Amino acid sequence: MERRDFLKAGAMLGMGGALPGVVFAQGRGKRNGYGNLLILIELKGGNDGLNTVVPYTSAQYYALRPRIAIKREQVLQLDDRYGLHPSLQPLMPLWQAGELSVVQGLSYPQPNLSHFRSIEIWDTASRADQYLHEGWLTRAFAARPVPASFGADGVIIGSADLGPLDGGARAVALASPDAFLNEARLAMPSNATGNATLAHVLKVEADIVKAADGLRPKGGKFDFKTRFSETAFGNAIKAAMQVVAAPGRGGSDVAAVCLSLGSFDTHTNQLVAQNNLLRQLGDGIATLKSALTELGRWDDTLIVTYSEFGRRPRENLNNGTDHGTCLLYTSPSPRD
Numbered sequence: 001m002e003r004r005d006f007l008k009a010g011a012m013l014g015m016g017g018a019l020p021g022v023v024f025a026q027g028r029g030k031r032n033g034y035g036n037l038l039i040l041i042e043l044k045g046g047n048d049g050l051n052t053v054v055p056y057t058s059a060q061y062y063a064l065r066p067r068i069a070i071k072r073e074q075v076l077q078l079d080d081r082y083g084l085h086p087s088l089q090p091l092m093p094l095w096q097a098g099e100l101s102v103v104q105g106l107s108y109p110q111p112n113l114s115h116f117r118s119i120e121i122w123d124t125a126s127r128a129d130q131y132l133h134e135g136w137l138t139r140a141f142a143a144r145p146v147p148a149s150f151g152a153d154g155v156i157i158g159s160a161d162l163g164p165l166d167g168g169a170r171a172v173a174l175a176s177p178d179a180f181l182n183e184a185r186l187a188m189p190s191n192a193t194g195n196a197t198l199a200h201v202l203k204v205e206a207d208i209v210k211a212a213d214g215l216r217p218k219g220g221k222f223d224f225k226t227r228f229s230e231t232a233f234g235n236a237i238k239a240a241m242q243v244v245a246a247p248g249r250g251g252s253d254v255a256a257v258c259l260s261l262g263s264f265d266t267h268t269n270q271l272v273a274q275n276n277l278l279r280q281l282g283d284g285i286a287t288l289k290s291a292l293t294e295l296g297r298w299d300d301t302l303i304v305t306y307s308e309f310g311r312r313p314r315e316n317l318n319n320g321t322d323h324g325t326c327l328l329y330t331s332p333s334p335r336d
Contacts, residue, residue: 034146037244037301038137038256039288042163043281045265046115048311048321049328051274053102056083064314068270068321078102087278090286103329111309111325115265119308123163134167137256141169151215151252155243158236159260172215174239215243215252222248226290233261233280234287241291248295259284264307268318281305304331 051068055061056075075083076092082102084091094100110128112118121128125136134142137154146153153170156162165171222245228238240257247253261281266273285303292298306329311321 034150034253034255035300037254037297039240039301039303040164040256040258041281041284041303041305042119042258042260043264043277043305043307044119044260044262045307046118046309046311046323047264047277047307047328048266048270048274049104049326050311050313051270052085052088052278052328053078053104053330054083054085055081057081061313066315067319068315085274085278087275088282090282094285094289101331105326106329107309107326113309113323113325115308119163122306122308123166132167135162135164135169137164138167138169138171141255146170146255147253149252150254151246152254154256154258155215155240155254156258157239157243158232159258163258165256165258215246215254221245222295224291224294226287226294228287228291229280229283231280233259233284236260237284237287237291241288241295244292244297245295266311267316267320267322270315270320302331305329 050061050065051070054070054075056070056072056077057080062069070085074086076086076089077083078095084095091100108121108128112121112128120126123135124132125139126132141153150170152172154165154172156165156171156173158175160173160175162169162171162173221242224241226241228234228241236259240259243254243257261277261284264274264277285305288301288303289298292301307327310324310327312324314321316322
């Protein structure tokens with residue numbers, strides 16, 4: 001599959017149209033039919049889309065946000081109507097190369113403004129009145145199974161929440177990237193087999209530990225030329241790239257990687273908080289491109305950012321914004 005077709009198909013993810021046979025197609029003809037890699041970045045807390053992709057020609061935007069609007073002269077222009085927040089400067093080369101797409105105003109009927117319920121709806125691709133126990137990636141992998149030779153269907157780094165991989169996928173949650181990179185080990189107690197229930201639980205745990213161990217590069221860590229930030233998000237990206245590098249270092253492959261960045265719940269002092277978070281996001285995506293290019297994986301990787309919801313158009317009295325009903329979805333995808 002050509003990168004352009006892969007990325008166009010990937011843009012369907014934000015609208016609930018994920019097709020495993022398309023998104024995870026053969027790519028370069030390797031990895032047993034799962035040649036493409038999906039990297040999801042959840043922006044926890046509800047990112048404000050209007051100050052991320054700014055409608056800088058809209059008088060209404062500036063009227064609704066007299067204190068927190070991004071000044072027109074600061075906006076990184078994408079076209080004659082919209083531009084990026086200045087902290088997202090590292091994404092401009094992607095836009096100029098036709099490798100960045102933005103989908104604005106995504107929502108669903110009867111939107112829910114609870115952080116927990118709304119992200120559950122996105123993670124399970126369910127209706128607002130529907131409660132599913134399987135993540136959308138879990139269902140995708142059930143429809144088109146990941147090869148057994150892969151260490152896991154997906155890996156979650158920096159969080160214990162399985163999100164779109166919940167409910168049955170072969171998923172490994174690495175809440176501590178540093179411990180993973182230092183090759184921490186877990187062992188099953190020798191007396192566990194006496195209790196059948198406990199033995200089953202420990203077997204599941206042992207399988208997860210085995211999968212995590214398989215994702216570690218046995219030949220030592222890949223020596224990246226890419227510089228990784230020392231932030232928590234930067235460390236998670238570093239661990240993720242070691243997972244992606246593992247097949248070339250004696251480890252196993254993986255089909256999806258889930259990362260997260262918080263805290264976007266900017267009820268107060270949004271300008272400062274979002275500025276810092278978007279800088280981390282922009283630098284992080286640029287770092288991902290650099291590392292994936294080193295590994296020869298950039299052309300078969302799709303990176304998607306999403307949030308549980310957006311923010312209201314009108315600023316509040318605390319120089320922030322409150323929960324809204326639409327979110328912003330971005331991915332490296334052609335614009336035509």
